[in-house]
Amino acid sequence: MKSESVQMDMPQSATPAAQFTQLLSATRRGARLARLLTVEQIAQWGWPRDSEHADAAALIVAELAANAVTHGRLAGRCFRLSLALLPAARLRIEVTDPRGERPPTVTRRADEGGRGLILVDALAADWGVRPYPPSGKTVWAEVSAARPTGR
Ligand SMILES: Nc1ncnc2c1ncn2[C@@H]1O[C@H](COP(=O)(O)OP(=O)(O)OP(=O)(O)O)[C@@H](O)[C@H]1O
Numbered sequence: 001m002k003s004e005s006v007q008m009d010m011p012q013s014a015t016p017a018a019q020f021t022q023l024l025s026a027t028r029r030g031a032r033l034a035r036l037l038t039v040e041q042i043a044q045w046g047w048p049r050d051s052e053h054a055d056a057a058a059l060i061v062a063e064l065a066a067n068a069v070t071h072g073r074l075a076g077r078c079f080r081l082s083l084a085l086l087p088a089a090r091l092r093i094e095v096t097d098p099r100g101e102r103p104p105t106v107t108r109r110a111d112e113g114g115r116g117l118i119l120v121d122a123l124a125a126d127w128g129v130r131p132y133p134p135s136g137k138t139v140w141a142e143v144s145a146a147r148p149t150g151r
């Protein structure tokens, strides 16, 4: 595991106030660590622990990291967690894995499983997938801590 300095794959207009990036082993332990690191990092950035949006961010990271280490895994390769605090109290989450040829698909299956991305879709303000050249992909999601206007 090592830290790295990378450019996050987000719109030019969204200059982050703070960023965090970590390479993690593509194991269940690495996925668990991704969630724990997220909880600590966003607390340091002032998102109250156990708040609705902090919990949402932790759950999203847990699901995306679990997917990276099961469906997006390549032997000997890490996955990457990146977090960025954006203007208007938005958190950008990016989970990058080396399997660019396998796109995530939201489908509810009759058997067990297939719920992770449904959860991400419900909790995130927006999410999507982008290529991570030359051969990987980034699954990203944004969570907003801003209250809707009119409340
Ligand atoms: N990072 C990824 N790389 C490749 N395929 C993915 C990735 N994430 C998701 N998928 C594909 O999308 C499907 C749906 O993902 P989702 O997280 O919703 O369900 P699941 O991982 O199969 O089950 P669950 O999350 O409920 O344990 C997966 O079964 C897999 O085929």
Ligand SMILES: [Mg+2]
Pocket (backbone or CB within 6 Å): 063, 066, 067, 114, 115, 116, 117
């Ligand atoms: Mg999943």
